[in-house]
Amino acid sequence: MKKFFTLLTAGLLSLSMVSFSKTSVVKADDSTPVVTLGSSLTSSQRQGTIDTLTSSLNGASYKTITVTGSDLVKYLNPSGSNFTSNSGVWSSAMIQKTSSGSGINVKILDYNGNNNITTITANQYKNAALTAGITDANIYVTSATEIDGSGALAGIYAAYAQTGNSLNQSQVNAAQNELNTLSGITQENKNKDGYSDAQLNNAVAGAKAEMAKYGSNISNSQITNIVNNQIQKNNLTNVITNNQKKQIINLLIQIKNSGALSSSGFKEQAQKLSSQIQNGAKNIFNKLNSQETKNWIQQVIDAVVNFFKGLFGGEIILG
Known part of the structure; x- marks a missing residue:
């Protein structure tokens, strides 16, 4: 070490x-x-x-x-x-x-x-x-x-x-913790189906950009919600363990407490980083976006079916 x-x-x-x-x-x-x-x-x-x-x-x-x-x-x-x-x-x-x-x-x-x-x-x-x-x-x-x-x-x-x-120095300390945390999670999930280091880092960068919208007054519960949303958005829900999710939440809370969110350019840099990560792993994120689109279409279909079920009180068969 x-x-x-x-x-x-x-x-x-x-x-x-x-x-x-x-x-x-x-x-x-x-x-x-x-x-x-x-x-x-x-x-x-x-x-x-x-x-x-x-x-x-x-x-x-x-x-x-x-x-x-x-x-x-x-x-x-x-x-x-x-x-x-x-x-x-x-x-x-x-x-x-x-x-x-x-x-x-x-x-x-x-x-x-x-x-x-x-x-x-x-x-x-x-x-x-x-x-x-x-x-x-x-x-x-x-x-x-x-x-x-x-x-x-x-x-x-x-x-x-x-x-x-x-x-x-508080931000420096948070940065060192972040390096250890993210590298540790990637090592734990090495060779696991549905996981990539790019997805994890994109989720964290996206979470930082979202946190920056709230500023330093963001609550811990809001950070938790942001982490859950980013994990889902990056298709890591069934990959990241509860313990790993807790590590990410605690890390982002430390980043908030370090004063990093007070920087006027933090949000812009975080968004830029997220774009860089996605551009550098287009094969991964194109697949994720395609899956997200399919999920959205399925949700629309389900909503339509449920609407007509309620309207006619019977089973609707599509096909």
Whole structure:
């Protein structure tokens, strides 16, 4: 666990505190990408990580920072981790601010042909980044060694903060909990018919957008109703267990209490995220929408049949 937390956490974490000279401090309006590198990487792994993360830049400039165990202590321990200054850091990431309204985009990159992020998905990173308060950014994640990637987000929001955007620690804590909760539910439902990580993350993103309509005064019972509706909408009613549903509800209550809903852009970013998830898994959501349409048509037919049954007091046979 420590190893995975190190990776991305380190990477982006380095952004917020690391060893920058005064002339290289990132300004709030600076869109120069920032690459975070774990202090435990060997020299060859460090260069390989840089090459992997910056391949899309086509030679454009970027900044680098080194993340250490002390950075993990500062950013992750408040959310329940137990790192020390001697903890290793392998995970790495690159973050780049983008234009307003572009949303949060995450891509997990192979390292030497292998996806070494073994557990956390891109959609899970997106949802957690939204909760942490990150907006409009491209985020790239990779690892030179196999790691579950749970700590990656910590580095991401630390890096984002270094670009001049302050993040609320309560939201950061909620984001870390979200990463653990959603990845755990996906692992529990792995290979189960009717389940996909995209459906779960779309349900959570949709719930956030609905919650934002009410604002920070939304009640816990309203959150419960929203979760039930989103689970049904994403065809997960017979897949998600009651315990997993309770975890999602508790998570969203924590997100509400963190102050995330007070952000004017939270709803827009959540809606954007939901659209991204659906566009990225069209085969799944086209099927779900088709089924939803069939269910609606059947409901209309049932209503018509019941109407005439009541009207004529007899059985109506269609066919």
